Amino acid sequence: MKISRRQFYIAGFLFLLVMDTFSQVCFKIAATHAEPFVASTEWLLRVVMDPWVYGSIVGYIGAFLIWMTMLREIPVGPAFAASHLEVIGVMIISVPLFGEHLNLLQYFGAALIVVGVGCLAYSEPKETDGSKHA
């Protein structure tokens, strides 16, 4: 099957977003399981023993592999945006999964952050340069 460059970009973006979101969700579940947080060895042990922590590591590795594959093909700017736009995935999934709700002002703030990341992504040099985000 032949896929176009455009399809490759979109698929890469989406995979990266899903992987990063998955990682964050695992982090949150592990953190919740390990509650209450106190700076202690007991807390650290509870974290390390929680299987969800390893889910977040799997997500990290997956995201890393996708990131490195994408960097070979696309400019670092869009890739940079994709690697930070998991905020959107996280905001969406946190509603049904954790019952989280932002207030109106916070949604406005989130929108500013997303546009800000977009600006930074667009401002990156157009050539592929993997060293910048090593």
Added chain:
Amino acid sequence: MNHLVIFTLWALNLLVDTAGQLAFKAAAIEEEEASLLAHWRHMLSRPWLWIGVGCFILEFVLWLAFLSVVPLSQGVLLGMMSIVLIMFGGKLWFNEHFTRLRVVGITLIVLGVALVGGAA
């Protein structure tokens, strides 16, 4: 959870994330060796890569601690502040340029983070 704990964990996360990314950058731009193997051997023998790895591990624990005191969506949004600090670090230590668009992006992120955190 009291605000001081949340703020401290947030600040520590930002600090360690920024330090780690800058250390990786410092490791990556060490003088280029003849071969890839030699380049990696050189990086492994110098402290930057290891400082970066250390920061990464520390951040892993700090991030879990932070997420146990804030909702996930807010935590991730507040964490975006590290992009701004990394950019300032890049300007300071690696002479990376602030174009107008970058200044706009940085300003929007700072405002956004202030709103998300301030309106909580």
